[in-house]
Amino acid sequence: MSAYGRSAQEQRAFESLLYPETLNSERSHGVLINKFGIRDPQILELAERTAAHDRLSEGLPPQAKEISVEGVTAIHHHLLQDVYEWAGSFRRYTTGRGSAPFAPPDFIESSLSDLIDKLKGESLLCGLDHKSIAARSAHYVNEMNAIHPFVDGNGRMQRTWLRNLCEQAGYHLALRPGDRNAWNAASAHGFYQSDDKMAAFLSDRLKPATDRSRDSQRPSDPSRDRVSQLRDRYLKAEQRAGRGEKPRNGQKQ
Secondary structure, rough: HHHHOOOOHHHHHOOOOOOOOOOOOOOOOOOEEEOOOOOOOOHHHHHHHHHHHHHHOOOHHHHHOOHHHHHHHHHHHHHHHOOOOOOOOOOOOOOOOOOOOOOOOHHHHHHHHHHHHHHHHHHOOOOHHHHHHHHHHHHHHHHHHHHOOOOOOHHHHHHHHHHHHHOOOOOOOOHHHHHHHHHHHHHHHHHOOOOOHHHHHHHEEEEEEEOOOOHHHOOOOOOHHHHHHHHHHHHHHHHHOOOOOOEEEEEEE
């Protein structure tokens, strides 16, 4: 049986997103087809990070600022439009974390719609004190993570969506360059157990919108030059391989 009990149709949808030569023997992992033609997962991660950072530095387009299902897809498209053709489109196969599946593809849109309706029922978290907005925003971003609407880039989308939500509620989410591991740990805890770790993390990062300290400044992305260097090296190695040349020491074919 395919991963997470995928149907044959879902497995075909999954494999259609990957370079065939990068699929592993279980046909459960591979490198996503991308606009750069990159087949090295580490280089692709860096390219994705840089492309998303560039788009985020432009600010969000109007539709992406809406607290709606369309706003969610608009955020994802805005961040990753330079990397993937399917940016902003929901995934069409079942996947998950560990043994636990995320929302099945047929329920992604309705699950998002329910989440947005509940948020609106709480006045989009407007008027809450610091402790309350940390707790409720943790709950909703963990719910968003459990839905996991997209093939890739869900974490980037969630952080951008949450920052936008909190700003509309009168708070600034001051994430820092070194927060990635802490965010991922809190997110995993929220998926399997409870919202408490994410709430504690957000409590430390949420500030009143009028108190934008140095933490609120968008950091420069040191990966930009590294992306260019690694991609150039990767493409040159591919060209040498095409001519039958052996790779230099330390380079992968």
